[in-house]
Amino acid sequence: MSSCDTCVVRNRAICAVLDSKEVEALNGIGRRRNLEAGEALIWEGEESVLVANVIEGMLKLSTGTEDGREQIVGVAYPSDFIGRPFGARTSHSVTALTDARVCLFARKDFDRFAGEHPALEQKLLRRTLAELDRTRDWMLLLARKSAEEKVATFLLEMSSRLVEPGCEAPGDKPLDRFDLPFSRQQIGDILGLTIETVSRQMTRLKRDGVIGLPNRRAVEILDRQALEASAG
Amino acid sequence: MSSCDTCVVRNRAICAVLDSKEVEALNGIGRRRNLEAGEALIWEGEESVLVANVIEGMLKLSTGTEDGREQIVGVAYPSDFIGRPFGARTSHSVTALTDARVCLFARKDFDRFAGEHPALEQKLLRRTLAELDRTRDWMLLLARKSAEEKVATFLLEMSSRLVEPGCEAPGDKPLDRFDLPFSRQQIGDILGLTIETVSRQMTRLKRDGVIGLPNRRAVEILDRQALEASAG
DNA sequence: CGGCCTATTGAACCGGGTCAAGGTATGTGG
DNA sequence: CCACATACCTTGACCCGGTTCAATAGGCCG
Helix, strand or coil: CCHHHHCCCCCCCHHHHCCHHHHHHHHHHEEEEEECCCCEEECCCCECCEEEEEEECCEEEEEECCCCCEEEEEEECCCCEEECCCCCECCCEEEECCCEEEEEEEHHHHHHHHHHCHHHHHHHHHHHHHHHHHHHHHHHHHHHCCHHHHHHHHHHHHHHHCCCCCCCCCCCCCCCEEECCCCHHHHHHHHCCCHHHHHHHHHHHHHCCCEECCCCCEEEECCHHHHHHHHC | CCHHHHCCCCCCCHHHHCCHHHHHHHHHHEEEEEECCCCEEECCCCECCEEEEEEECCEEEEEECCCCCEEEEEEECCCCEEECCCCCECCCEEEECCCEEEEEEEHHHHHHHHHHCHHHHHHHHHHHHHHHHHHHHHHHHHHHCCHHHHHHHHHHHHHHHCCCCCCCCCCCCCCCEEECCCCHHHHHHHHCCCHHHHHHHHHHHHHCCCEECCCCCEEEECCHHHHHHHCC
């Protein structure tokens, strides 16, 4: 029996389009791997050798300039696919934000398997198109929104992303209370802001009664409408 | 004889993976269309009904906020694929920047055709992955680079993109003199800057002898190394 | 309790936005 | 052919949001 049978993301990851025989074959070329928070899996600029499905935890995709400025260009949640298939250079680092578990493949093995399973490639194509849309939307935020709008938008995004940890079923309503899976520094790296600005905006929203901050990781949305208005 | 036989992008667009019989079939569901500069083809937020290959000219993908701020999130060149296949809402407008010619498909027809031709889907997947990489790289620029770095990066990008109009064969060396296909306003919308800041940075680079500006559309790179240094 | 790490707060500065005034091409009609 | 209009670009002065630098405050664990 393959370990995929008990996989919590079996029906949400790209594997969902495969029948049990195919999933068995895919299982044969993959392996599980646990990552600790902060551990890197893929480094920017290296040749692409690994791809993976996220089973549990969260990872960041990031780039940086030589002089140390960093930007998080994406966040991978359970069931997301990470890495760069089809023989290119990996242009972004992948690092675990929390302890995480992934289902890992050698890129070459995965490429070959994908080539033999068009349904898998189509699934991956759909995901990639959706991810591209989301990434482009984020560009508007990075380029044009004020710090207040950025932070408000981010909190709203988190409140709908974090519905049922590891369960991204659409239709669930957003949370009004959740723990941020990011440090202030990481929030800054996502929004293109400094840690101080993030902190100030959070304090401001708290002072205005829009959100509550019970402790440094928790967020409570007290006035969703006001938060949406702040998001621009 | 199908009009694809004489198509200038026949061997560079996604059609390149199809044999002549398949291309004939694809031609049967598509049609040519000419666009004037400024003409919109797809509107943000609408249901996705059209997809297309760019044959000639350039188009922009853009989003905006309700209060009128705009951001260009991508530029499509000849042989690029535009539109959102697979039944989603189009999240970005597509507008011709120059007079342009496209090869247009009803999204439903294209989806079906693609479903029957895995090689086409794989080609599209590869392109989409590459586009996602490029888009993510651009996020670093938008979020973290200074106005000077943005403008310098933009000029370098143009100098390599505009090699042989409509010919993106890799390996060609970048141009040292070219006409910008964008107005200052559009450059601002790409870089997340105001028109004034773009203008000032261009003037600055000119004053420092890094570039020449023979007229309002033309750019001459006089000191590529200095320009690269400015790009950060 | 003390050490360490992260977050908050404060003060000063500055890059780029904003507002406003010219400049420079192109076209248009007298 | 010139006067004028229009669109786009450049330049200047000012100002503000967000960064920078620096100090303080909380949590957490020994």
